[in-house]
């Protein structure tokens with residue numbers, strides 16, 4: 001049985017406006033992010049109906065408020081619960097990609113926090129979503145609580161973006177901030193882990209893989225095309241490099257950057273830069289993230305916020321859910337109109 005469910009279908013009233021019902025939402029992953037999202041959706045006042053969850057081990061005890069939630073280990077079986085939207089909060093890129101493709105191919109919309117699942121595949125996944133009248137949103141996969149996807153979309157609506165530079169990895173920023181305040185590298189990594197920002201194995205953050213995936217997502221958002229992930233040059237954060245920054249002094253940040261040249265060519269990279277004179281980046285502390293997008297006409301848009309952690313990421317997931325709730329009736333009607341046209345032309 002679903003929690004909070006109302007069973008009215010989308011339908012047309014006399015004025016041809018869609019009648020709304022609570023959207024059924026399934027959550028994939030009940031870890032730091034997924035459990036946080038599920039707990040929000042299980043609240044009485046939510047406009048959504050939390051109907052199922054995907055986990056690795058359905059026999060595991062869950063938070064008391066989620067005790068009645070049906071949990072599955074097989075994505076295909078979870079989709080039989082007929083969610084309208086799936087929230088992908090899985091830690092694995094491969095499992096996330098499989099889930100997103102399975103959901104979209106059934107017309108189920110997706111909000112994903114899982115950058116590795118979508119990096120390099122957004123063009124394909126958006127096409128897939130459109131074919132099945134579903135919507136794919138992914139603001140929580142980049143920037144946590146900093147509205148980076150939204151800011152880049154806004155810049156694109158105002159003109160042609162020329163350059164994006166951003167602090168995209170909360171763990172690396174946390175380590176650099178702690179070291180600037182005197183911590184040793186190993187202590188700074190441990191503090192990031194204790195604060196819940198760095199994984200027990202922080203290699204995806206330190207190697208720059210995380211920032212690479214995120215800048216590729218922003219590249220698609222800004223320029224409407226994919227960039228080859230292997231073409232994004234990445235500098236890892238090693239202990240030696242971090243110590244050199246401390247010795248050098250000043251404010252050092254990991255910046256991801258993508259630029260579009262006059263011929264439309266794209267160049268992207270992730271590296272370290274001294275930013276003492278940059279008013280946006282120099283003040284980003286701890287797990288903070290920040291972004292600047294500059295358009296061809298010189299107009300610059302910026303945003304900043306907490307780049308990691310349950311609260312800002314869940315907030316971002318709820319923002320995307322609201323966007324989907326607004327878009328879905330239209331997608332559904334488009335699908336029905338197309339089906340009607342096909343029936344009329346066949347008849």
Ligand SMILES: NC(=O)c1ccc[n+]([C@@H]2O[C@H](COP(=O)([O-])OP(=O)(O)OC[C@H]3O[C@@H](n4cnc5c(N)ncnc54)[C@H](OP(=O)(O)O)[C@@H]3O)[C@@H](O)[C@H]2O)c1
Pocket residue numbers: 028029030031032033034054055056057058060073088089090091092095113114115116140141144197307308309310313
């Ligand atoms: N943590 C952050 O601050 C943050 C911020 C932004 C985005 N993200 C992204 O959000 C996603 C989730 O991160 P997280 O920190 O919440 O991860 P996490 O705590 O490690 O998530 C673990 C959850 O995923 C389930 N799970 C793992 N592998 C599975 C599989 N193959 N099939 C089904 N369920 C599986 C686990 O099931 P069991 O409970 O049964 O073990 C558990 O419930 C990641 O892609 C991450 O990059 C995280």
